[in-house]
Amino acid sequence: MSDKNSGFNLIELIKRVVFADFVKGLSITLGYNLSRAISVKYPDQEKWVPYRRWRGLHTLNRDANGRELCVACELCAKACPTGCITVIPMEDDSGRGIADRVAETWRIDLVRCLYCGYCEDACPTRALRLGREYELACTDIRCTIRNREELLVPQPIPEAIEGGFIVRAKFERTSAGIKVVADLRDSKKRLI
Amino acid sequence: MPDITLILEVLLIIVKVMVVTMILFGLPLPLTWMERKIAGHIQVRLGPWRVGPHGLLQPFADMIKLLFKEDIIPYKADKFLFTIAPLLAMVPAFAVFVAVPFGDKVMIPFINKEVTLYISDMNVGILYVLAVSGLSIYGVILGGWASNSKYSLLGGLRSAAQMISYEVAISFAVIGVVMLSNSLSLVEIVKSQGNSIFTWNIFYLPVGLVWFVIFLIGSLAEVNRIPFDLNEDEGTLACGFHTEYSGMRFSFFALAEYVAMVTVAILAVILFFGGWNAPFDIPLPIPPIFWLLGKVIIFIYFFMWLRFTLPRYRYDQLMTIGWKVLIPLSLVNLLVTGFMRIG
Numbered sequence: 001m002s003d004k005n006s007g008f009n010l011i012e013l014i015k016r017v018v019f020a021d022f023v024k025g026l027s028i029t030l031g032y033n034l035s036r037a038i039s040v041k042y043p044d045q046e047k048w049v050p051y052r053r054w055r056g057l058h059t060l061n062r063d064a065n066g067r068e069l070c071v072a073c074e075l076c077a078k079a080c081p082t083g084c085i086t087v088i089p090m091e092d093d094s095g096r097g098i099a100d101r102v103a104e105t106w107r108i109d110l111v112r113c114l115y116c117g118y119c120e121d122a123c124p125t126r127a128l129r130l131g132r133e134y135e136l137a138c139t140d141i142r143c144t145i146r147n148r149e150e151l152l153v154p155q156p157i158p159e160a161i162e163g164g165f166i167v168r169a170k171f172e173r174t175s176a177g178i179k180v181v182a183d184l185r186d187s188k189k190r191l192i
Numbered sequence: 193m194p195d196i197t198l199i200l201e202v203l204l205i206i207v208k209v210m211v212v213t214m215i216l217f218g219l220p221l222p223l224t225w226m227e228r229k230i231a232g233h234i235q236v237r238l239g240p241w242r243v244g245p246h247g248l249l250q251p252f253a254d255m256i257k258l259l260f261k262e263d264i265i266p267y268k269a270d271k272f273l274f275t276i277a278p279l280l281a282m283v284p285a286f287a288v289f290v291a292v293p294f295g296d297k298v299m300i301p302f303i304n305k306e307v308t309l310y311i312s313d314m315n316v317g318i319l320y321v322l323a324v325s326g327l328s329i330y331g332v333i334l335g336g337w338a339s340n341s342k343y344s345l346l347g348g349l350r351s352a353a354q355m356i357s358y359e360v361a362i363s364f365a366v367i368g369v370v371m372l373s374n375s376l377s378l379v380e381i382v383k384s385q386g387n388s389i390f391t392w393n394i395f396y397l398p399v400g401l402v403w404f405v406i407f408l409i410g411s412l413a414e415v416n417r418i419p420f421d422l423n424e425d426e427g428t429l430a431c432g433f434h435t436e437y438s439g440m441r442f443s444f445f446a447l448a449e450y451v452a453m454v455t456v457a458i459l460a461v462i463l464f465f466g467g468w469n470a471p472f473d474i475p476l477p478i479p480p481i482f483w484l485l486g487k488v489i490i491f492i493y494f495f496m497w498l499r500f501t502l503p504r505y506r507y508d509q510l511m512t513i514g515w516k517v518l519i520p521l522s523l524v525n526l527l528v529t530g531f532m533r534i535g
Binding site for chain 1: 230232233234235236237238241242497498500501502
């Protein structure tokens with residue numbers, strides 16, 4: 001019986017002569033060469049839509065009747081680790097909110113915010129939810145402080161969309177700034 | 193008083209030289225694009241994408257950047273040698289193309305004159321090619337020495353030793369082809385490889401294949417490409433002999449490397465793959481130069497494919513392969529070829 005560990009091994013020699021390991025490596029890289037690149041062509045052509053739990057820019061929400069859910073209980077301000085939320089309550093019987101207590105001022109400093117989501121967990125009415133907007137860069141330090149009115153405006157990605165994929169997007173230069181507008185129709189999405 | 197036909201001949205040669213030189217100067221532009229794109233896609237990414245559509249203007253951007261770089265000559269470097277080293281690397285790479293044929297004869301329709309697609313058909317063509325391509329080693333040595341830097345010197349010496357060792361292997365492969373084709377002239381070598389894929393030199397089994405493998409490994413080491421590019425290795429040797437070069441001088445070295453790669457690809461096609469002969473007798477009127485260019489492009493793709501697949505050899509492994517593996521193999525193969533050609 002020939003010992004496989006002896007000095008002269010015919011199979012190994014044949015593999016060496018035909019460069020078997022080189023051929024295997026080359027076939028792997030050829031496979032990669034002929035496959036689709038996984039680069040996301042952001043921001044010119046594609047954009048990543050986050051999944052639902054993604055902790056992006058905050059949103060203040062309304063209930064089904066259009067009344068503001070925020071009752072200015074200041075629990076979010078107390079839960080925040082950095083103290084970037086400022087809430088000042090006010091009495092209002094006009095039906096703006098679901099109760100007679102609404103927020104006169106609800107201010108958040110985006111530069112200090114960690115996007116940890118403790119404020120969302122603390123909110124008893126689910127008024128404050130972290131949305132999916134992540135393009136927050138701006139040229140002026142003043143736009144890093146967001147107020148109640150801005151945060152009441154719904155974000156471009158509605159909650160119905162499940163997210164977690166890459167869609168085609170358009171890069172738009174508007175007078176208000178640069179926006180990357182995602183095309184959320186189902187047929188154009190890809191994973192990875 | 194020289195007559196008009198002589199003047200026209202000289203003019204034709206000058207025009208051909210200028211055309212070839214212009215094409216060779218412009219070749220590294222698409223080649224660098226191709227290399228970076230292939231690198232990207234093999235690494236599952238995109239490569240150059242934004243500079244022009246699909247990154248097609250990237251080589252121009254690189255060229256402009258290199259032109260604007262500061263021209264640094266290191267302190268106490270030998271100024272004269274430092275200046276001429278890139279030229280010594282570049283000019284032999286271009287001079288080789290005098291003997292390289294791109295086709296046989298072509299009839300120009302308007303003047304009704306037959307023009308040959310080579311600058312000169314020397315009957316010692318392949319010898320000229322080997323001799324002149326050996327001159328580019330001077331550029332490497334002088335570049336390493338004149339930079340007054342320890343990394344450059346080491347890189348230059350190692351590079352020169354590597355190139356000399358593998359020249360021997362390439363010369364043996366060429367001798368093998370000469371034995372198979374009975375001529376040193378490159379045009380004759382292509383013509384002797386007939387019209388069908390089975391008469392190409394590589395299919396002259398078993399020796400043709402072995403000569404081709406020896407030639408391929410030798411030429412990869414000759415042009416300092418992976419897996420033999422330890423001397424230009426950016427990681428350990430800080431770019432070897434061209435460490436201290438910047439701007440246009442560096443681009444001359446890069447140009448020399450790309451033109452050398454093209455030379456080696458064309459030589460491999462001419463010597464082993466039938467040059468401009470079609471593989472089968474196809475009734476379509478495809479000009480032979482397209483066959484040559486197609487095969488050369490496949491070879492260039494193969495070199496780049498190898499580059500992004502294999503790791504590089506250590507220097508002692510490199511020298512072992514050159515002297516202890518390729519040369520004995522060449523000698524044995526020479527014997528077998530001699531026996532096979534007795535008939």
